[in-house]
Amino acid sequence: MKIDGVPYRSVWVDPEDGWSVRILDQTRLPWTVEILRLTDERQVAHAIKSMQVRGAPLIGAVAAYGLALALRRDDSDAALEAVAAMLGRTRPTAINLRWALDRMLRALRPVAPGRRAAAAYAAAADIAEDDVETCRRIGQHGLPLLQAIAARKPGKRVNILTHCNTGWIATVDYGTALSVIYQAHDSGLPVHVWVDETRPRNQGSALTAWELGKHGVPHTVIADNAGGHLMQHGEVDIVLVGTDRVTRQGDVANKIGTYLKALAAHDNGVPFWVALPHSTLDMSVRDGVREIPIEERDAREVLETTGQTWDGRVETVRTAAPGSAGLNPAFDVTPARLVTGLITERGRCEASETGLRGLYPEFAAAA
Numbered sequence: 001m002k003i004d005g006v007p008y009r010s011v012w013v014d015p016e017d018g019w020s021v022r023i024l025d026q027t028r029l030p031w032t033v034e035i036l037r038l039t040d041e042r043q044v045a046h047a048i049k050s051m052q053v054r055g056a057p058l059i060g061a062v063a064a065y066g067l068a069l070a071l072r073r074d075d076s077d078a079a080l081e082a083v084a085a086m087l088g089r090t091r092p093t094a095i096n097l098r099w100a101l102d103r104m105l106r107a108l109r110p111v112a113p114g115r116r117a118a119a120a121y122a123a124a125a126d127i128a129e130d131d132v133e134t135c136r137r138i139g140q141h142g143l144p145l146l147q148a149i150a151a152r153k154p155g156k157r158v159n160i161l162t163h164c165n166t167g168w169i170a171t172v173d174y175g176t177a178l179s180v181i182y183q184a185h186d187s188g189l190p191v192h193v194w195v196d197e198t199r200p201r202n203q204g205s206a207l208t209a210w211e212l213g214k215h216g217v218p219h220t221v222i223a224d225n226a227g228g229h230l231m232q233h234g235e236v237d238i239v240l241v242g243t244d245r246v247t248r249q250g251d252v253a254n255k256i257g258t259y260l261k262a263l264a265a266h267d268n269g270v271p272f273w274v275a276l277p278h279s280t281l282d283m284s285v286r287d288g289v290r291e292i293p294i295e296e297r298d299a300r301e302v303l304e305t306t307g308q309t310w311d312g313r314v315e316t317v318r319t320a321a322p323g324s325a326g327l328n329p330a331f332d333v334t335p336a337r338l339v340t341g342l343i344t345e346r347g348r349c350e351a352s353e354t355g356l357r358g359l360y361p362e363f364a365a366a367a
């Protein structure tokens with residue numbers, strides 16, 4: 001996608017030196033577009049943990065490149081396994097991280113030391129290309145949902161509510177739920193997006209609003225608590241979100257607050273759709289509420305907020321009462337019964353084992 005007319009991806013190999021890895025520092029958005037250069041696996045681990053890169057598919061792709069960087073120095077069997085394990089511990093909820101590292105290990109274990117670094121760059125590039133094409137297709141398969149809504153209300157805007165950031169910067173390109181929105185907008189549908197602020201880290205107001213603005217998609221930032229009210233008053237035609245892990249029975253882990261949106265959507269008869277690439281499926285778990293590990297981040301993210309002062313400085317201030325404790329679970333799980341359906345690169349399906357088996361027979365066999 002483009003920033004001010006210049007095409008970007010969310011991760012790429014530096015074309016000048018041919019080996020270092022470039023990312024956009026998402027902790028600096030929306031104030032500054034800053035490109036970071038990562039040169040070893042420790043910097044990659046830091047980038048993922050600190051959320052300089054974030055979003056389920058993107059952290060998998062960046063971790064894959066992290067393994068390639070490490071193997072330039074030491075491509076022994078021991079290093080391969082140790083670095084993959086270290087990168088795999090950086091964030092616990094998004095399954096894409098483990099998916100990408102497992103795919104790298106399967107590709108690299110049979111390669112003789114001496115040739116592993118080159119093979120790792122090629123395997124990481126495959127993961128990145130796979131993600132780009134997958135996300136493009138997710139957009140295509142979601143588009144008919146928005147076309148159908150537009151057809152029911154000619155001349156009126158299609159109001160979509162989204163949570164967190166599921167755009168091109170959360171993937172290698174295009175995004176998941178936002179890929180659907182971009183393709184609808186580009187095809188001329190009159191879409192308008194309600195962007196949940198997404199406290200505590202504000203992925204909605206900082207990142208989604210920035211992306212949509214750069215692409216010219218009409219949008220309005222709302223407080224996280226406003227969605228239910230808008231649904232009660234007919235102001236939301238559809239909820240479209242992404243996910244960090246979908247279980248065999250169709251339960252959906254996503255950014256904290258997603259479950260509350262699904263409850264409100266259910267109560268108001270608003271369709272609640274979840275967009276995901278194959279790398280987000282975890283057929284090894286069934287009950288998402290019981291089995292998906294939920295990342296707990298620093299409570300300071302809840303007690304503080306970061307923003308730009310009117311004279312342009314970016315500052316973090318405490319918003320909670322002095323001395324109060326905080327708790328910061330970063331994800332929640334929406335049970336399949338609240339999900340209208342799943343949008344994947346292979347088409348749409350019910351959020352159920354039957355639905356997923358229909359689209360992914362090979363994963364069903366593995367489960």
Ligand SMILES: CSC[C@@H](O)[C@@H](O)C(=O)COP(=O)(O)O
Nearest residue numbers: 054055056164166170242243255
């Ligand atoms: C790519 S869309 C799916 C999710 O990764 C997204 O909605 C999300 O929850 C991201 O969480 P984050 O903590 O910002 O990495």
